[in-house]
Amino acid sequence: xxxxxxxxxxxxxxxxxxxxxxxxxxxxxxxxxxxxxxxxxxxxxxxxxxxxxxxxxxxxxxxxxxxxxxxxxxxxxxxxxxxxxxxxxxxxxxxxxxxxxxxxxxxxxxxxxxxxxxxxxxxxxxxxxxxxxxxxxxxxxxxxxxxxxxxxxxxxxxxxxxxxxxxxxxxxxxxxxxxxxxxxxxxxxxxxxxxxxxxxxxxxxxxxxxxxxx
Ligand code: DX5
Ligand code: ZN
Numbered sequence: 252x253x254x255x256x257x258x259x260x261x262x263x264x265x266x267x268x269x270x271x272x273x274x275x276x277x278x279x280x281x282x283x284x285x286x287x288x289x290x291x292x293x294x295x296x297x298x299x300x301x302x303x304x305x306x307x308x309x310x311x312x313x314x315x316x317x318x319x320x321x322x323x324x325x326x327x328x329x330x331x332x333x334x335x336x337x338x339x340x341x342x343x344x345x346x347x348x349x350x351x352x353x354x355x356x357x358x359x360x361x362x363x364x365x366x367x368x369x370x371x372x373x374x375x376x377x378x379x380x381x382x383x384x385x386x387x388x389x390x391x392x393x394x395x396x397x398x399x400x401x402x403x404x405x406x407x408x409x410x411x412x413x414x415x416x417x418x419x420x421x422x423x424x425x426x427x428x429x430x431x432x433x434x435x436x437x438x439x440x441x442x443x444x445x446x447x448x449x450x451x452x453x454x455x456x457x458x459x460x461x462x463x464x465x
Contacts, residue, residue, distance in 0.1 A: 252432065253442040254462045255279035255312050255422065256455075258303075259294055259393045260446030266299075267306070269450070274308035276459040279334065281424070281444045283393075286317035289341050290391035297326065304330045314363065314424065314444075316390045317341065321349050328356035336361030336384045336422075339372060350379050361422065365389055370404045378417045382442070383408060388425030393446040397426030402438045409439025429458070432465030 256277050261269040273280050282300060287293040294316075304311065310333035315323065320337035327335050335353050339362050342349050346362060353360035359381035362373060366386055373383055385408065387401035405421055412419050423435050424444035432443055443462055452458040 252436050252440060252463055252465065253278035254449075254459045255281040255442055255444045256449040256459060257281040257283055257393060257424075257444050257446035259283045260450035262450070266303075270303060270306055272455055274306075276456040277309050278463070279310045279312040279442065280307055281312045281314060281446075282332075283314050284317060284323075285391065289318045289338065290316045292391045297330075300327075300332075301330055304332075307331075310334060312336075312422075312444075314384065314390075315341075321345060321352060324349070324352050324356055324358075328358055332358055334359045334361060334382065336363045336382070338363045338365070338390070340365060340368060346376060347379060350376065354381070363390070363424075366398050366401065366404075370408050373408060374411055377412055377415055377419060380419060382420035382422055384422045384424055384444075385440075386425050387423050387427065390425075395426055397428070397431050399431075401425075402431075402434050405435060405438040405440050427462070429461045429465060432462045436465055 285292050285294040312334040313332045315337045350360040361382040362380045363384040388395035420441040422442035423440045427443045427445045428448035449455050449458045
């Protein structure tokens with residue numbers, strides 16, 4: 252599996268140290284952008300992303316937890332983001348158009364759902380989206396407990412993608428640790444996001460390795 256540590260759990264007073272560590276051990280760098288409206292929290296925005304972009308040696312994976320995500324695609328492409336995901340709940344009928352816009356800007360497009368959205372609501376975008384992001388906690392905060400029903404949601408989505416003969420990566424985000432990474436891989440996950448379990452570890456590089464090899 253690929254490991255995408257979430258910068259949300261980094262030490263913001265020592266970001267350059269943590270970015271060096273991610274450049275060494277991460278597959279993707281997961282960047283959680285929150286607007287205080289789509290989710291009841293505010294994280295960081297373009298000032299942080301723009302500072303990070305020139306020093307990030309791994310693909311930037313931007314998870315937009317914002318209303319009107321389409322406002323930011325162009326700017327994200329200009330700063331060199333590789334993967335951009337937005338919530339189905341925020342995009343609604345604009346979902347297919349958003350996917351196209353992200354792809355036309357040369358980035359990979361992902362559609363995200365919170366744990367209370369039926370996984371079938373992603374099915375219309377199989378064959379269109381490059382990846383799907385299944386939240387295994389409710390978006391908004393790091394450090395929450397993994398919701399076990401997420402395993403079944405990943406397995407059902409993986410089965411449907413396979414049944415249709417399509418390609419799509421499945422990413423899982425929230426409460427991921429060494430204890431659930433193996434089951435997630437078996438369920439069909441390709442990429443795991445991990446905030447607390449990497450950054451709060453005594454050995455973050457070892458934690459990333461353990462997730463990758465789970
Ligand atoms: C939650 C974010 C996650 C979060 C993951 O809204 O989307 O990416 O940072 O953090 P952990 O791994 O601590 O649950
Ligand atoms: Zn995230």
